[in-house]
Amino acid sequence: xxxxxxxxxxxxxxxxxxxxxxxxxxxxxxxxxxxxxxxxxxxxxxxxxxxxxxxxxxxxxxxxxxxxxxxxxxxxxxxxxxxxxxxxxxxxxxxxxxxxxxxxxxxxxxxxxxxxxxxxxxxxxxxxxxxxxxxxxxxxxxxxxxxxxxxxxxxxxxxxxxxxxxxxxxxxxxxxxxxxxxxxxxxxxxxxxxxxxxxxxxxxxxxxxxxxxxxxxxxxxxxxxxxxxxxxxxxxxxxxxxxxxxxxxxxxxxxxxxxxxxxxxxxxxxxxxxxxxxxxxxxxxxxxxxxxxxxxxxxxxxxxxxxxxxxxxxxxxxxxxxxxxxxxxxxxxxxxxxxxxxxxxxxxxxxxxxxxxxxxxxxxxxxxxxxxxxxxxxxxxxxxxxxxxxxxxxxxxxxxxxxx
Amino acid sequence: xxxxxxxxxxxxxxxxxxxxxxxxxxxxxxxxxxxxxxxxxxxxxxxxxxxxxxxxxxxxxxxxxxxxxxxxxxxxxxxxxxxxxxxxxxxxxxxxxxxxxxxxxxxxxxxxxxxxxxxxxxxxxxxxxxxxxxxxxxxxxxxxxxxxxxxxxxxxxxxxxxxxxxxxxxxxxxxxxxxxxxxxxxxxxxxxxxxxxxxxxxxxxxxxxxxxxxxxxxxxxxxxxxxxxxxxxxxxxxxxxxxxxxxxxxxxxxxxxxxxxxxxxxxxxxxxxxxxxxxxxxxxxxxxxxxxxxxxxxxxxxxxxxxxxxxxxxxxxxxxxxxxxxxxxxxxxxxxxxxxxxxxxxxxxxxxxxxxxxxxxxxxxx
Numbered sequence: 178x179x180x181x182x183x184x185x186x187x188x189x190x191x192x193x194x195x196x197x198x199x200x201x202x203x204x205x206x207x208x209x210x211x212x213x214x215x216x217x218x219x220x221x222x223x224x225x226x227x228x229x230x231x232x233x234x235x236x237x238x239x240x241x242x243x244x245x246x247x248x249x250x251x252x253x254x255x256x257x258x259x260x261x262x263x264x265x266x267x268x269x270x271x272x273x274x275x276x277x278x279x280x281x282x283x284x285x286x287x288x289x290x291x292x293x294x295x296x297x298x299x300x301x302x303x304x305x306x307x308x309x310x311x312x313x314x315x316x317x318x319x320x321x322x323x324x325x326x327x328x329x330x331x332x333x334x335x336x337x338x339x340x341x342x343x344x345x346x347x348x349x350x351x352x353x354x355x356x357x358x359x360x361x362x363x364x365x366x367x368x369x370x371x372x373x374x375x376x377x378x379x380x381x382x383x384x385x386x387x388x389x390x391x392x393x394x395x396x397x398x399x400x401x402x403x404x405x406x407x408x409x410x411x412x413x414x415x416x417x418x419x420x421x422x423x424x425x426x427x428x429x430x431x432x433x434x435x436x437x438x439x440x441x442x443x444x445x446x447x448x449x450x451x452x453x454x455x456x457x458x459x460x461x462x463x464x465x466x467x468x469x470x471x472x473x474x475x476x477x478x479x480x481x482x483x484x485x486x487x488x489x490x491x492x493x494x495x496x497x498x499x500x501x502x503x504x505x506x507x508x509x510x511x512x513x514x515x516x517x518x519x520x521x522x523x524x525x526x527x528x529x530x531x532x533x534x535x536x537x538x539x540x541x542x543x544x545x546x547x548x549x550x551x552x553x554x555x556x557x558x559x560x561x562x563x564x565x566x567x568x569x570x571x572x573x574x575x576x577x578x579x580x581x
Numbered sequence: 582x583x584x585x586x587x588x589x590x591x592x593x594x595x596x597x598x599x600x601x602x603x604x605x606x607x608x609x610x611x612x613x614x615x616x617x618x619x620x621x622x623x624x625x626x627x628x629x630x631x632x633x634x635x636x637x638x639x640x641x642x643x644x645x646x647x648x649x650x651x652x653x654x655x656x657x658x659x660x661x662x663x664x665x666x667x668x669x670x671x672x673x674x675x676x677x678x679x680x681x682x683x684x685x686x687x688x689x690x691x692x693x694x695x696x697x698x699x700x701x702x703x704x705x706x707x708x709x710x711x712x713x714x715x716x717x718x719x720x721x722x723x724x725x726x727x728x729x730x731x732x733x734x735x736x737x738x739x740x741x742x743x744x745x746x747x748x749x750x751x752x753x754x755x756x757x758x759x760x761x762x763x764x765x766x767x768x769x770x771x772x773x774x775x776x777x778x779x780x781x782x783x784x785x786x787x788x789x790x791x792x793x794x795x796x797x798x799x800x801x802x803x804x805x806x807x808x809x810x811x812x813x814x815x816x817x818x819x820x821x822x823x824x825x826x827x828x829x830x831x832x833x834x835x836x837x838x839x840x841x842x843x844x845x846x847x848x849x850x851x852x853x854x855x856x857x858x859x860x861x862x863x864x865x866x867x868x869x870x871x872x873x874x875x876x877x878x879x880x881x882x883x884x885x886x887x888x889x890x891x892x893x894x895x896x897x898x899x900x901x902x903x904x905x906x907x908x909x910x911x912x913x914x915x916x917x918x919x920x921x922x923x924x925x926x927x928x929x930x931x932x933x934x935x936x937x938x939x940x941x942x943x944x945x946x947x
Contacts, residue, residue: 221868223875228882230856231594254864258844262862270860303872497621513595513633517625518588521617525587528874532594 178325178366178393180212180425180445184554191417191443192558194550197425199275199324208238208275212445213553215546216244216277216427217539218453220285222269225453226528226535229270234509235536239543241274244429244448247317248286252304256320264322278318279327279368279396280309283430283450288332288402290341295348298331311355319361327396327427328356330370335403342374345399346383353390368396368427375404377415384419394425397444401430409435413442433486433545434569437562440549452542456534459491459523461502462541464568466548486569490534495520508540509533582607582639582815583885587616588632591820592878593885595634601855601882602889605637605689607815610682611646615666619685627687638688639815641795642679645697656696658713676720680733684726692762693721695736700770707740714738715752722756734793736764737782741774750785760791763811767796776805776928783810800829800891804911805925807895808904808932819888823880826870829887831914835863837880842867855886905934912939 184194195212217224222245224232232240245265254268262268265276281288285303292299297310314329329352331345349372357364369387373380387395397416400409413428420426427446431439436447455462464486488495490502498520501511510519510533522530552561583590583598585606590598598606608628613619617631625631628638644661654663660675676694683691694717696710718735725733735753739745753761763782766775779794786792793813794806803814819829826838830850836842837849845863857866857879869876898907908929912921919941929936 220873220875221865226874226878228597228875228878229860230597230600250868253843253868255844258846258864262846262864268862268865496617497624499625509594509596515631517617517621518631518633521587521631522589525612525616527587527589528592528877529589529594531874532592532878 180394180423182423183211185422190441190559191414192440192553193443193445194553195425195445197275197445208241208273210238210242210275211550212425213440213546213549214239214242214446215543216242216446216448218282218284218448218450219243219245219249221249222265222271222276224535224539226456226531227539231509231532231536235540236543236547238275239547240539242446243271243274243276244282245276245278245321245323246280246282246286247278247314247321248280248300248302248307248309250317250321251302251307251309256316259317260320264320266322275325276321276323277325277327277368277427277446277448278321278323279398279427279429279448280314280329281332281398281429282448283401284453288330288398290331290333290337290345293331293348298329298352311352312359315356315359318356319359323366325366325368325393325425325427327368327398328353328370328392330372330396330398332372332399332402333374335375335408337374339376342376342379345372345374346379346386349383350386353387353392357390357392364391365393367392368394368425371395371397371416371420372399373412373416374399375408375412377412380412380415381419384416388419388421392424394427394445395420397426397428400428401432401435401449406435406438410438410442413439413444417443433542434566437549437565440553440558441562452535452538455487455538456531458489459530459534460487460489460538461519461534462487462538462545463503464541464545466541466544490516490519490530491523492520502537503541506537506540508537510537510540582813583820583888584609584815584817585632586817587612588628590881590885591824592874592881595632597882598634598885599636601886602893603636603885605639606634607639607641608686608688609646610640610643610679610686613640613686614643614682619682622687623685627685629687637690638686639690640683640686640688640692642692642694643674643682644679644694656710656713658716660694676717677724680721680724681726684731687727688731690732690734690760691725693718693733693735695738695764697765698738698740700741700765700768700774702740707738707742708745711739711745711749714749718753718756732759734758734760734762734791736762736795737786738765740765741770741778743777743781746778746781747785750782754785754787758790760793760813761786762793762795764795766794767798767816772922772924773927775802776809776924776931779806779811780809780928780931800888801915801925803888803891804895804908805928805932808908808929808934810932819884820881823884824871824877826876826880828866828880829884831911832917833915837863837867837870839867849883850887853883853887853890855883855890857883857886908934909936909939912936 179198182195197210266272287301289299289301297308299308318326331348333345369392371383373383426444428444432449432451495516498516552558582605586609660673662673665672679694696713698710735758737749739749791812794811797814798816828835828849842863848858898904921940
């Protein structure tokens with residue numbers, strides 16, 4: 178795995194563009210992926226609704242990055258079976274994809290800080306509460322052979338005591354060393370976990386300590402667990418200030434628009450269950466993907482033509498809407514189906530609705546990431562970020578022309 | 582014909598259906614008329630356009646669902662009266678209205694409204710239903726607005742009574758319809774009665790028109806009915822059983838939920854060329870099925886692939902003059918111990934297919 182920053186400080190701030198080169202690690206054909214980039218969320222290694230053949234209709238190599246949680250496999254298949262099959266890439270039929278393993282997600286593998294102890298991290302899973310020790314975790318990682326993997330962390334929500342927060346940092350660092358000790362690749366594919374809750378000093382301590390280890394990059398956890406929007410930017414910046422510039426940074430659980438904060442703080446990889454939740458709710462992303470180009474910004478038309486970020490296709494106004502979700506969107510859903518059809522599918526509780534929505538939402542959100550990268554490369558990221566936020570606020574305060 | 586009840590095959594996209602070789606799917610008139618509504622579909626230019634399905638569609642009359650889904654359904658000469666599931670008001674589905682709705686939906690093949698009776702019922706009701714089916718057939722024909730683009734099939738009723746079935750067949754054949762369905766089966770009757778009705782009907786129906794056995798079925802049933810001269814089938818079985826974690830294989834059924842599958846590194850079926858069998862192991866699918874939507878999808882994909890392949894294989898073996906061989910191979914794989922059910926042996930004998938080499942301990946009765 179090789180990573181390099183290709184453009185630093187684009188448009189002010191610490192936003193950066195990078196290139197991630199991945200080859201080997203049990204699979205993953207040689208591909209260069211530009212960052213900042215989105216890791217698609219998965220359940221047991223595959224997207225919730227988009228099967229592999231449909232996944233390949235999404236933009237490449239953007240849609241080749243997946244976040245996989247080893248905890249999803251805690252029941253089965255066994256590490257031995259996964260090994261015998263040849264690892265994750267083989268088992269999932271995703272030989273050309275880049276699989277990044279991190280234990281927690283916000284749907285099926287929720288960190289349960291009250292049950293974590295000195296021996297391991299606890300997670301709420303569909304099969305109950307499970308305690309995972311670093312040795313067990315590494316057994317899974319070794320058999321799975323992901324391209325990149327985050328070390329085991331003790332994530333805590335924002336409201337824990339200072340003492341508990343401090344303990345979480347101590348444990349996370351200790352577990353990082355435990356994981357590295359048994360890593361056959363000696364840290365080449367490792368993302369050292371950085372936690373520290375809402376305490377700036379602890380965040381800095383953890384980041385600084387993790388930087389001393391021989392790792393390929395860092396996974397920043399503990400966000401999306403109760404901290405406020407204002408705190409978050411300061412915390413993210415505190416962390417990235419203490420991390421080496423040239424190494425990869427990956428943060429979990431930032432949705433839209435928090436992801437803009439992450440990019441502004443210098444993060445390269447993001448995962449979140451944003452698309453999953455949108456899809457389950459019957460929402461489709463529709464915000465325009467051309468903000469950067471519109472240099473002549475007429476604020477009046479901006480508010481009048483305020484587009485929503487998303488529409489809810491369950492709404493009856495879409496019953497007879499013959500247009501695709503987004504005009505001229507190149508995704509499978511928009512090329513083949515109408516809003517009316519999806520509205521019908523949602524009303525009759527058909528699985529195809531989720532399949533079509535996840536395809537479109539993924540396509541659209543990946544497009545957004547591409548926009549962010551263009552903005553960074555063009556030195557305009559801060560402008561992009563401000564416009565995006567302003568546009569959303571303008572919509573919220575103006576008369577909504579479309580329903581939510 | 583996979584069943585796409587509400588304008589979609591559960592969990593599969595149109596291009597996936599085309600990929601596995603699906604040529605025609607079935608839509609349920611009752612469901613579609615409720616949601617999204619026949620008028621809306623009509624405004625869209627028909628169900629093909631609404632779903633964006635470029636191949637063939639068949640709709641049933643709506644009668645069966647009404648009788649099976651709605652209690653308080655009552656059948657009179659006028660039509661089927663039932664309580665609207667939306668607001669409880671009494672409603673009436675007449676033959677005219679069923680055809681009108683199907684005209685709006687726009688399927689390539691539409692079904693006449695028939696008076697369906699469970700095969701487990703005996704007595705004069707069956708005779709009444711059979712004659713009424715013929716009378717309703719005429720009303721359907723009269724009401725049909727698009728005979729040039731939509732093919733109206735008649736449905737043979739008559740329960741398990743060969744005399745009644747014969748009257749019904751002759752009555753429908755007189756009306757010179759584009760195709761004929763054999764209805765009133767697949768409802769719990771014993772297999773021996775089932776095949777005999779199919780055999781009688783296929784013997785009497787015209788050679789040059791399609792024969793559609795409604796609600797069938799299991800792969801074995803399809804092979805037997807094909808041997809007896811039937812051409813078309815519909816059943817929810819492949820997709821429904823997928824959602825319960827069962828995969829269709831040449832040997833029968835593979836229950837992926839079974840603990841033994843947890844470490845099985847083989848594909849569902851090593852002889853199956855479908856995307857699922859070429860990519861995934863039983864062990865991985867074991868952890869998905871019944872728990873994740875993806876499990877249902879992948880299994881549905883495989884099961885429908887299996888059925889499409891079975892149809893293709895039946896077709897090719899007939900065209901190439903080796904149908905009996907194909908049947909023997911099929912039965913040997915499903916019944917390796919030679920325990921072919923008696924009804925299958927009887928049916929095959931009438932069909933003129935020698936399967937004695939597949940039956941270990943039982944010889945076909947004369």
